[in-house]
């Protein structure tokens with residue numbers, strides 16, 4: 001899948017601005033970004049629900065204006081999926097798939113089982129919880145056995161067990177050869193499942209890469225647990241080459257050259273008690289935070 005200069009304007013709002021993305025077959029691609037960054041708008045354009053203002057995209061090698069020929073090769077879950085509330089889960093899936101050529105009873109049963117809804121197949125969807133509806137949305141996207149699965153926040157509202165189920169499911173589907181494009185705010189989940197990520201802010205890609213490489217490229221940081229985080233931050237603010245950041249009341253994270261022993265000595269000398277010093281794990285979350293903050297800073301500097 002590829003987009004070139006993909007753009008969408010709503011009146012004066014530039015929701016997606018000159019977006020260039022490449023997603024290769026076999027990837028699990030995580031599309032990240034703050035609220036309002038343009039993720040859903042992009043997904044809507046890729047699935048033909050919205051017409052771009054400018055630019056182009058190819059999905060499975062097919063340009064957007066020929067996308068009808070893709071029927072059944074792409075499965076999608078977009079925001080809150082719409083179902084008939086008075087019909088059962090089973091009936092909803094039968095109706096939805098009948099539009100794209102239909103599915104066997106066996107396939108429907110298997111898919112409901114896969115998303116953990118086998119026991120609720122004959123319940124009316126109007127009685128479903130948010131998470132159950134989300135699971136049914138994933139089932140609906142999976143049923144055509146697509147080559148490409150596009151999921152806009154698939155994990156939204158799922159319980160921990162549901163999150164683990166989705167994680168295992170995505171990895172299994174990838175092993176079976178499916179390409180997966182998903183947007184998410186759940187960075188630990190993305191870190192555990194995605195092969196590649198892109199961060200988008202204000203409708204533009206600000207960072208992208210292979211997940212393992214991205215994490216290896218992060219600056220090492222040290223995490224300190226102290227009795228007074230604010231005071232520790234003040235002490236370290238004066239030290240050249242040290243960037244300190246408060247994580248919570250008693251935890252600060254330090255990037256930069258200083259050795260643990262040096263940091264400890266500095267803090268203790270100024271009357272801050274240090275109870276723990278550990279190298280902090282390089283996480284996708286810290287990469288994301290740094291990227292989004294850097295984007296916001298440069299935007300402020302440009303006055304836009």
Ligand SMILES: Nc1ncnc2c1ncn2[C@@H]1O[C@H](COP(=O)(O)OP(=O)(O)OP(=O)(O)O)[C@@H](O)[C@H]1O
Pocket residue numbers: 010013014015016033034035036037038039040041042
């Ligand atoms: N139908 C619409 N009319 C006008 N503006 C819209 C419309 N849909 C989205 N927008 C605007 O486009 C921008 C991008 O919205 P979008 O829904 O794509 O963000 P998102 O990245 O999916 O955010 P979230 O993480 O909250 O789901 C926002 O500024 C939003 O206000």
Ligand SMILES: [Mg+2]
Pocket residue numbers: 039040041152
């Ligand atoms: Mg969205």
